[in-house]
Amino acid sequence: MPKLYDLTTHDTSQPYAPRGFQQATLVLCPWQKVFLILLVIGLIVWGIFDWKTEIFVINVVLTIFYLASTLYRMLIIELALQKPREIQIEPSELEHPPNGKQWPKYMVILPMYHEGDILPHLVEGLSNLDYPKDRLDIRLLIEEDDDETMGVAKSLDLKPPFVIIPIPKSYPRTKPKACNVGIEDGEADYLVIYDAEDKPDPDQLKKAAHAFARCPDNIACIQGKLGFYNPNQNLLTKCFTADYATWFGLCLPGLDCLQAPIPLGGTSNHFRLDILRKVGGWDEYNVTEDCDLGLRLFSDGYRTRVLDSSTWEQACPDLGFWIRQRSRWVKGYIQTYLVHTRQFFKLHRSLGFWNSIQFHLLIGGSFFSQLINPFYWLMTLIWLVFRPAGVDQFFPAPVFAMGAFCLFVGNFIFAYTSSIACVRRGAGHLAKIGIIMPFYWLMISIAAWKGFLQLFTNPHHWEKTKHFANE
Amino acid sequence: MSQSLDTTRQAVAPLRTPPFFWTVCVIVLAIVRAQFGGVSNVPLTLHQSIVDSILAGNDWGRQALIGNLDSPLLPTLGLLAANLVSKLLGGNPALMLCSISQAILIICFVKLACDRRKWILAALIVLVPPAIPLIRNLCLNLDPNWCSAIPAAIAICHLRDWQETGKLRDLLVVAIACGLLAFAGPGPLVLTIAFLIVLTYQKKEKVGGDWSQHRGLRTLIWMPILYCIALWFLWNSLIFNDMFFGLHELFNRSQATIKHPTMPYDFHAIIALVATYLILAMKTTHRSTARCLLPAVFVIPLTAYFSARLGLGPAGLGPFGVILFITAGTLVYLADSSTKSVMIAVRIAFLIALAVACVHGNVNSTYPIDSHEIKHFTTMPISEGQTMDAPSQEELIEFIDKYWPNSRILVCGSRLPALYPDPEEKRFVAKLFFSEEDFIRQAQEEQLHILIPPPDGRFFPTHRSTLADIHENGRDWLFLEKVFPNNWQLWRSTIPPKGESKLLRQNQ
Numbered sequence: 001m002p003k004l005y006d007l008t009t010h011d012t013s014q015p016y017a018p019r020g021f022q023q024a025t026l027v028l029c030p031w032q033k034v035f036l037i038l039l040v041i042g043l044i045v046w047g048i049f050d051w052k053t054e055i056f057v058i059n060v061v062l063t064i065f066y067l068a069s070t071l072y073r074m075l076i077i078e079l080a081l082q083k084p085r086e087i088q089i090e091p092s093e094l095e096h097p098p099n100g101k102q103w104p105k106y107m108v109i110l111p112m113y114h115e116g117d118i119l120p121h122l123v124e125g126l127s128n129l130d131y132p133k134d135r136l137d138i139r140l141l142i143e144e145d146d147d148e149t150m151g152v153a154k155s156l157d158l159k160p161p162f163v164i165i166p167i168p169k170s171y172p173r174t175k176p177k178a179c180n181v182g183i184e185d186g187e188a189d190y191l192v193i194y195d196a197e198d199k200p201d202p203d204q205l206k207k208a209a210h211a212f213a214r215c216p217d218n219i220a221c222i223q224g225k226l227g228f229y230n231p232n233q234n235l236l237t238k239c240f241t242a243d244y245a246t247w248f249g250l251c252l253p254g255l256d257c258l259q260a261p262i263p264l265g266g267t268s269n270h271f272r273l274d275i276l277r278k279v280g281g282w283d284e285y286n287v288t289e290d291c292d293l294g295l296r297l298f299s300d301g302y303r304t305r306v307l308d309s310s311t312w313e314q315a316c317p318d319l320g321f322w323i324r325q326r327s328r329w330v331k332g333y334i335q336t337y338l339v340h341t342r343q344f345f346k347l348h349r350s351l352g353f354w355n356s357i358q359f360h361l362l363i364g365g366s367f368f369s370q371l372i373n374p375f376y377w378l379m380t381l382i383w384l385v386f387r388p389a390g391v392d393q394f395f396p397a398p399v400f401a402m403g404a405f406c407l408f409v410g411n412f413i414f415a416y417t418s419s420i421a422c423v424r425r426g427a428g429h430l431a432k433i434g435i436i437m438p439f440y441w442l443m444i445s446i447a448a449w450k451g452f453l454q455l456f457t458n459p460h461h462w463e464k465t466k467h468f469a470n471e
Numbered sequence: 472m473s474q475s476l477d478t479t480r481q482a483v484a485p486l487r488t489p490p491f492f493w494t495v496c497v498i499v500l501a502i503v504r505a506q507f508g509g510v511s512n513v514p515l516t517l518h519q520s521i522v523d524s525i526l527a528g529n530d531w532g533r534q535a536l537i538g539n540l541d542s543p544l545l546p547t548l549g550l551l552a553a554n555l556v557s558k559l560l561g562g563n564p565a566l567m568l569c570s571i572s573q574a575i576l577i578i579c580f581v582k583l584a585c586d587r588r589k590w591i592l593a594a595l596i597v598l599v600p601p602a603i604p605l606i607r608n609l610c611l612n613l614d615p616n617w618c619s620a621i622p623a624a625i626a627i628c629h630l631r632d633w634q635e636t637g638k639l640r641d642l643l644v645v646a647i648a649c650g651l652l653a654f655a656g657p658g659p660l661v662l663t664i665a666f667l668i669v670l671t672y673q674k675k676e677k678v679g680g681d682w683s684q685h686r687g688l689r690t691l692i693w694m695p696i697l698y699c700i701a702l703w704f705l706w707n708s709l710i711f712n713d714m715f716f717g718l719h720e721l722f723n724r725s726q727a728t729i730k731h732p733t734m735p736y737d738f739h740a741i742i743a744l745v746a747t748y749l750i751l752a753m754k755t756t757h758r759s760t761a762r763c764l765l766p767a768v769f770v771i772p773l774t775a776y777f778s779a780r781l782g783l784g785p786a787g788l789g790p791f792g793v794i795l796f797i798t799a800g801t802l803v804y805l806a807d808s809s810t811k812s813v814m815i816a817v818r819i820a821f822l823i824a825l826a827v828a829c830v831h832g833n834v835n836s837t838y839p840i841d842s843h844e845i846k847h848f849t850t851m852p853i854s855e856g857q858t859m860d861a862p863s864q865e866e867l868i869e870f871i872d873k874y875w876p877n878s879r880i881l882v883c884g885s886r887l888p889a890l891y892p893d894p895e896e897k898r899f900v901a902k903l904f905f906s907e908e909d910f911i912r913q914a915q916e917e918q919l920h921i922l923i924p925p926p927d928g929r930f931f932p933t934h935r936s937t938l939a940d941i942h943e944n945g946r947d948w949l950f951l952e953k954v955f956p957n958n959w960q961l962w963r964s965t966i967p968p969k970g971e972s973k974l975l976r977q978n979q
Contacts, residue, residue: 081640384709412698419690420643428687434694 004187007180007281008170021296022342024285024335027459029342052393059394062372067402069365070410072358076254077417085253086308087214087222089207094130098213103135104189106205107273111141111167111178113464115196116152122196123156131205136161141182143167174462176282176289183273183281191273192224195465198267199229200311207309208270220275220302221294223252224268228315231427236322237315239440242433244315245421248306256306260358261298261351263291263336268311275302285460286339288332295340295359299350316465319443324463326447331455333367370448373441380407411438488585493578500597501574505566509613515565517542518615520889522551524901527894531901537706538716538903539885540724540783543656544703549618565613572617573610576790579624580797583631584805592804596797605740605828606796609789619655620790622648627764627798630670634759643691645670650695653703657721658774659787660700665766667692673759711904723932724781738772740828741792745769746820747799754813755806760798767795782928796828860957861924864891867961868898870953871920875963878918881910883938884931887924905937911948914964921949925958 010018015025028036046054079085097103108129110122119140126138140158142149144166153164167178179193190212194200201207204224211222225248231241248265255262269290279300282289294304316322340347340359348356383391395403419434454461521542524532536547549572553564577597584592600606626648633641652663671689708714745768751761775788803821808814871878881900882888888901900919902909913919924930926939942960945951949962 081643408702412695416691416694416698419687419694420639423687423691424639428690431687431690434690 003184005184005277007184007277008177008284016342019280021280021283022339023283024287024292024339024459027335027455028338032338032342056394060399062376063399063402063406065365066369066376066406066410069361069369070406070413072361072365073251073417074410074413076258077250077413077420078254079257080250080254081420082257084308085256086225086306087207087211088308089210091203093210094203094206098210103132103206104209104212105135105137105187106131106209107183107186107188107191108136108138108205109141109179109182109191109193110139110196111175111182111193112149112196113143113146113175113178114148116148118196119149119152120156122198123158123162125199126162126194128202129200129205130202133161136205137186137188138162139165139182139186141165141167141178143173143178144169172284172460172462174284174287174289174460176286177284179289180281180284183277188273190270191276192270193267194311195267195313197314198311199313200224200268201309204268204307204309204311205270208307211305211307212270212272215305218302219305220272220279220297221264221304222270222307223262223264223304224270224307225249225252225310226265226268227310227312227425229312230315230317231430233315233317235436236319237317238430238433239437240315240322241425241427242418242422242430242437243440245425245427246418249421249424250417252306255358255362256304258358259303260362261355262294262304262306263288263333263363264294264304266290267313269293270307283339286332286335287328287460287462288336291332291363292336292339295336295363298355299340299347321465323443323447323450325465326444327451327454328463328465330367330370330448330451331459332451333363334452334455335459337363337367367448367452370441370445371452374445374449377442414441488582493582496581497571497574497578500577501567501570504570504573504610505562507611509566509569509611511565512612512614514542514546514614514616517885517889518547518550519565520892520894521547521885522554523892523894524888525551526554527896529894529896529901531888531903532894534710534903535885535888537703537710538720540657540717540720541885543616543619543659543787544654545622545651546615546618546655546787548654550615563613565615568615569610569613569617572620572790576617576620576624576794576797579628580801583628583801586632587805589805592801595804596801599800600793600797603796603825603828605831606793609793612789614789616655616787617790619652619659619787620794622651622655623659623787623791623794626652626666627760627794630763631757631760634673642688646692647695649692650699653696653699655787657783658771658778659791661774662767662770662791663696665770666763667696669763669766673762716904720932721781723935724783726932726935738775738792739831740824741768741771741795743824743827744795744799744821747803747817747824750813750817750820751799751802751806754810755802755808755817757802757806761802764795764798767791771795782932796824799824860959861890862922862955862959862961864899866955867891867922870961874952875918875920878920878963880961881905881913881919881921883921887922887930891922905931907937907946910964911966914948914966915969917968919964920952921962921964923960923962 007019011020012018014020016022016029018025043054108126110126112119115122129136138161140153140162142153142164144150150164150166158164165182167181170177183191190209192205192208208222208224212219215222226244227248228237228241228244231237252262252265275297279293279296279302281293283292283296286292297304316325340363347359351359382388415434415437417434418437419431422428422430422433521532521535521539525536526532535542536544549568550564553568553571557564557567577600580596581593584590584596601610626645629641629644629648632638633645649663649667652659671692703717704714707716710716713719748761748765748768752758752765755761771788771791778788799821803817806814806817808817867880871880879896879898879900880891881902882891883902883905885903888899891899891901893899893901900913905921910919910921921941923938923942926936926942931938941949941962942958945962948964948966950965951960952963953961955961
């Protein structure tokens with residue numbers, strides 16, 4: 001097929017923005033490097049001369065950060081609970097196209113790599129989508145050298161709307177690069193991306209088409225909710241389910257309510273295809289390209305909404321693979337934060353004051369808190385068990401009050417929120433899992449540190465999520 | 472029947488007024504309420520002395536905040552916040568706290584009425600309570616426990632909303648508000664548990680809500696209160712190195728109860744509400760709410776009685792009684808029934824309860840220890856230490872200054888330090904509990920006296936009490952310096968201090 005749009009050619013003279021927008025080609029830009037080096041040197045020197053004041057000041061700053069994050073999170077949850085913000089489409093509306101004539105043309109892309117074993121199930125699942133087949137263009141994006149998946153795809157003798165798009169072998173070998181290649185040709189009104197193991201609600205495309213028709217033109221993306229079809233497999237999948245339910249059931253609707261920048265979730269992102277191409281598609285160097293795209297859309301003036309329709313995925317049941325997946329997410333969040341803060345003042349001008357605060361709390365705050373949490377937990381544990389003398393000097397009354405609020409109220413609210421999210425998601429039997437969520441957060445912090453360290457050793461390495469055969 | 476009634480109720484869409492409007496209403500009502508002033512009382516003195524001690528950074532304040540059954544955590548924190556605000560804005564912190572708490576309570580119910588477009592009910596909620604002597608007297612009592620009325624009122628109003636709309640958020644607010652009540656003292660805790668037990672049972676029967684078919688609601692209902700109880704144990708452990716310090720205190724008190732305690736309020740009126748709630752719980756559209764509150768009608772007088780026998784204060788129970796009254800009135804106004812006679816009966820029952828409240832309006836506003844102490848507490852400003860039977864602060868200081876000018880006097884418990892307030896601990900050292908080891912250790916550092924009240928259960932439990940034993944038998948390292956009238960004893964430590972007195976150091 002002819003290439004209508006170019007989303008892959010790089011301008012090598014622009015190492016930080018090879019395709020016209022800031023990308024994660026390099027981890028740090030020059031000023032960020034200088035700033036971090038000066039910060040580290042400054043902290044060391046300060047520590048040598050007056051370590052007590054230094055620890056005190058750091059503690060005050062971190063406590064205020066914790067308090068702000070906790071209050072912000074509570075605000076988001078409260079807004080989500082006040083009234084449903086997700087776009088609701090009644091089943092009766094789905095009987096007719098939104099414009100009354102014909103359904104808009106929909107492109108579905110499925111990046112795959114070594115997933116031949118689940119491809120037949122995927123094709124079967126997508127065949128069940130309740131959408132006119134002549135208005136669908138389902139693209140299986142298979143790496144050229146992935147003989148296994150390509151072999152299975154060819155053996156299935158796929159007919160339209162299924163199309164196999166071979167992805168040429170080139171670097172970086174990431175999912176977003178495959179997606180960019182996949183949308184360089186073809187015409188459609190909307191596009192959605194699914195993972196190979198996804199099971200979307202059959203009427204999701206129709207709902208999304210209606211949702212787009214209902215929304216103003218600046219709504220570039222509609223995010224479907226993600227859930228897991230194997231929540232009960234083991235303790236990890238239960239916690240993961242509660243975590244996802246919180247994010248997609250409470251946090252995203254709350255952010256939607258605040259009209260804040262929404263970091264997109266990996267799949268079930270429905271786009272207006274023309275806008276997606278206009279903003280340059282995904283950043284192939286970013287390992288959480290969806291999060292980056294959500295922010296880029298926002299800073300370009302586009303908005304994202306949440307649709308009340310679910311896509312069911314597989315919760316990773318293996319701790320090792322889960323940590324890898326989670327470490328990639330954290331690494332990607334850090335990449336995204338660093339990329340978007342390269343042009344610090346421009347970013348803040350485009351976002352405005354309140355949205356900038358939200359950006360820092362949401363993107364910067366989430367990975368930062370995951371990184372520092374273990375230290376504070378350890379400190380709390382030492383304080384509870386050994387009651388060491390001299391700790392008081394680092395916690396004057398106001399700081400102690402803020403810290404105690406975060407410790408005793410904040411942590412409970414977060415755990416309680418997990419239980420609430422499970423009930424709202426229809427997984428009320430998992431509500432008790434809220435009690436053990438702190439242990440899950442500990443694992444998140446372990447993964448966060450893995451991702452953080454990997455950012456400096458192997459920034460573009462894609463820790464692929466392993467999809468286990470259905471049991 | 473219930474479904475048809477629910478449908479009728481939901482036919483009128485609830486009125487949604489912006490929160491800002493209600494905030495303004497609370498402020499205005501609080502200002503109006505503050506104009507009427509209030510009466511100081513024992514709970515206020517006790518809470519205020521704890522707050523003063525916390526602000527001065529003393530251990531006793533921290534200990535009394537957590538491990539003291541007389542002054543629950545929530546009102547103390549409320550008073551602490553009011554003290555901090557009053558430092559900025561001026562005014563009496565206790566009056567500020569009570570005015571705001573009462574205003575929030577009233578506005579919660581006014582909002583409930585306004586959301587349903589019941590304007591007359593809203594007006595009645597504002598105007599009628601001050602006209603009832605019992606409620607008026609309770610409201611004029613500047614008891615920091617009014618602070619506990621806020622979560623209680625919020626819980627009841629959101630319970631009503633949840634039972635009508637089935638919105639999960641309302642149920643969560645109920646659960647969190649009930650969780651906070653775990654910090655409102657033993658009485659409110661028992662009430663809340665009774666309330667939640669009925670609510671847990673009720674949710675199974677709930678009709679019309681979106682969430683009733685979902686599992687996990689029981690976890691959501693109980694999680695906050697269980698967490699708060701667990702926190703209380705944790706804090707006991709942190710402060711006293713004994714997770715069950717508070718429970719031990721309760722157990723010790725239960726071993727030596729007061730046989731004929733004086734009840735702090737007239738509970739006739741609350742007991743008179745039984746008929747109203749019973750009828751509401753059986754045959755009306757608001758039976759779900761009434762069923763949840765029905766146990767409270769029995770539990771409040773019972774809890775008050777047993778608290779009195781244990782020598783505990785009636786923390787929060789007075790405000791709960793007021794809430795029960797207002798809720799009953801609101802439900803009677805809003806309720807409907809397919810049987811006309813039921814509505815007539817419930818209205819008559821409520822009017823009788825109102826009449827009883829008008830006749831019996833006595834509020835003792837003190838701890839139900841015995842009539843002697845009530846007289847003492849209500850007639851004398853105890854913050855000055857001028858009491859009928861206890862030696863005054865000045866008397867004690869004058870005495871020890873004659874012979875031991877560098878000595879400080881140890882006062883133990885929660886009530887005794889309130890009689891001899893000294894946040895800076897210049898002459899009186901407050902301890903929540905008496906530990907011989909700690910006393911001996913401290914006596915090696917400085918010259919100490921210890922004041923021991925008569926062992927009659929008023930200031931410390933008599934069962935397994937070291938203080939009672941000292942009062943009776945003394946110790947080798949203590950010398951009885953003086954016995955004041957009514958058997959108050961002042962003992963002096965005979966352990967020679969190693970260093971100089973703290974008093975001397977402070978003076979220097």
